[in-house]
Amino acid sequence: xxxxxxxxxxxxxxxxxxxxxxxxxxxxxxxxxxxxxxxxxxxxxxxxxxxxxxxxxxxxxxxxxxxxxxxxxxxxxxxxxxxxxxxxxxxxxxx
Numbered sequence: 001x002x003x004x005x006x007x008x009x010x011x012x013x014x015x016x017x018x019x020x021x022x023x024x025x026x027x028x029x030x031x032x033x034x035x036x037x038x039x040x041x042x043x044x045x046x047x048x049x050x051x052x053x054x055x056x057x058x059x060x061x062x063x064x065x066x067x068x069x070x071x072x073x074x075x076x077x078x079x080x081x082x083x084x085x086x087x088x089x090x091x092x093x094x095x
Contacts, residue, residue, distance in 0.1 A: 016070070019077055022051055022054060022077075023080075025051050026051040028042075029042075029047045029048035030045075030048045030084055031043040031088060032084065032088070045085075045088075045089065049085070052078065055077065058074065059075065062074070
């Protein structure tokens with residue numbers, strides 16, 4: 001029984017790490033943080049949009065399968081990235 005709880009906790013931790021990894025990728029693609037490979041801040045809207053869309057799909061497909069904490073984290077992360085995308089897009093348009 002304890003082994004099952006341990007496996008379940010491990011899966012939850014992996015899910016959170018996946019979300020944080022996708023968040024970091026999107027922030028890098030929006031030029032908020034440095035690209036770890038190039039050490040440069042680069043804006044790549046098309047790739048950032050795709051990463052955010054992936055998170056939207058995860059939220060859609062995982063409906064009813066997440067704990068309240070996981071669901072809240074996922075939704076907050078998606079909202080943050082949508083707002084950041086729009087902000088960076090406006091800043092880029094205004095020069």
